[in-house]
Amino acid sequence: MSRAFFNEMYEANGSCRPHYQEFARWLANTPLALLEQRRHEADLLFHRAGITFTLYGDQQDTERLIPFDIIPRSIRASEWRIVERGCIQRVQALNLFLQDIYHEQRILKAGIIPPEQVLANEGYQVAMQGLNLHRGLYAHIAGVDLVRDSDGTYYVLEDNLRTPSGVSYMLEDRKMMMRLFPELFAAQRIAPIDHYPNLLLDTLKSASPLDNPTAVVLTPGRFNSAYFEHAFLAREMGIELVEGADLFVRNDHLYMRTTAGPQQVDVIYRRLDDEYLDPLSFNPDSMLGVPGLISVYRAGNVVLANAVGTGVADDKSIYPYVDDMIRFYLSEEPILKNVPTWQCRKPQDLSHVLAHLPELVVKETQGSGGYGMLVGPAATAAQIEDFRARIKARPHAYIAQPTLCLSTCPTFVESGIAPRHIDLRPFVLSGSETRLVPGGLTRVALQEGSLVVNSSQGGGTKDTWVVED
């Protein structure tokens, strides 16, 4: 690609950006051998803590450590405040959209989004029609994926409104950095993030109309790729980690089995997809859910966070309309930019996409996690032809976007310190107010030139700093 990449640490002329100067000074005075030693320590500590994830899509599922990079990603506080406002605006609009499409459907009646695209969407859940949720909130926890193009402009890549993961890495990466390099945190003001579990618990509790509701974390179990995170968050919040078999339905209420007898459960932070929540309402083969859960939910006697049916709003075929949602529901202009998107279901867009495949990123509308995605500039001719055939067979299942240049950040790799592409996932919590801790999870594509940051595709993570200017 001919366009230059935006480097988070250095200006185009090679000088260090102001918010990185303290770190640059430290780095210049730290021998590489010490960095090497610290990295090794970090690996050992993470390994001992059992912070691993499972790879899907391989022949066999393999547990692996997510590589942690010791060079932080830093954001200027003044810049962060804009990103923060943009994320809040976006998630508020998305929650209003969800409330609307499961009730009056004003945005469909106004002709802003074709009704069929929403109502016939796989992510649209009839079970939510007419159901009133406390505070009208659906996506209590959202992970908004942001990247920066060559001029440094932030773009939203996707809104993860189902069960976004990665926040445990955000928290653990910070703990690790403070442990390895305490001097860095003494030398400058880096905004704290360790109150995230408190905010999360507060968000979960405020999702219930009860005064002091009992909340639990529902996990699919230890074979899930994010099981570590489920256990971590339950422990940090001081609430129970349960599996479907620990819960049961009685008289329109939900209970958990405890040594002291059944205890009523009022809020479930569920890390289980809609499809598996209740074998009597969704996939009958699911062994992971709770039979009858949806009947309790519809009776208003338990809160699910996130709500059922949020997937329709983060579907990639709905993504192109988020700017319109912000204007429609909030009467505001979007603060954060959407990536221009071609919808292959539209014949004109389709022919453009097919004619420009080597330049574009193609994604499945239902996909996530970087599986089933084509990065044109990095793909082989055979991969491109394979996608061409797939798109032609099911055009409505694909969208395409220009290949963004993705900013880079210095990263400590085998060959020394070199720039690698990164993204940012802030976690937006919606309860009595919409808020987020400063920063988020920074993911880094460790392979030189790679633009895919997903941990499942060889990505690593970095601590993310918001630094006062």
Next chain:
Amino acid sequence: MKLSIRHDTTYSYASDVCNSIQFLRLTPRSSERQRILDWQLDLPCKVNSQIDPYGNILHVLTLEKPHGHLALTASGQVEIDPDCEHEAGSQSPLPFLRSSHLTQASDALKAFATQQCGERRDRAALTALMQGLADHMPYSPGATSVGTTAIESFAGGAGVCQDHTHAFLACARSLGIPARYVSGYLCTEDETHLASHAWAEAWIDEAWYSFDVTNRLTRPERHLKLAVGLDYLDACPVRGVRRGGGVESMQASVQVHRQ
């Protein structure tokens, strides 16, 4: 037509069931074409009713004590208007364009739908589709099971009312016509017998029209509707999960009297 109905279902288990939970959709709702004069469920314990996502009346029965059998009785009086051919819808029909595991269309089903209907999307076209499916999949008890998908039963060229309905839904939705699964009762022509039955409804001309593939009927004059949904799983009269119990046997009897 006024009918008095009694439907007994008894499940017997090889050993005691530790606990069980059932979703019961055994209570019909009144509509333009059916008026429920009186209806009750006799269950092992008292159960509140709620309205399910598709607007059906749902009872959630939970049993926590060991039990070797389970008896359910639904009975009541209804009046059916045999001249009413369609029903209005209060909600958008568009969610019924979605496919589900049981109603997914294969290329063969899509081709069949197009072959039967051509460019037409009206009641006559869907009637042709209904006839075509009835020819292609003769009624054959035992040829399929409750988990059989539309793709499988269509490929096998045989099925029961559930399979016929799923195949019809797969075809109609592939043509862009919203269509839904209906479970209910069908009265014999002499109105002495009633059987649990399933058929389809499709959204044409701003209303739901019935298509009973098994009986090649487009007028639901002998049909009492219990529940609707995307497929069998959403609308079936009894859907449950139990712990323990081993092999299950089910006995059902339905009695009907014309008044």
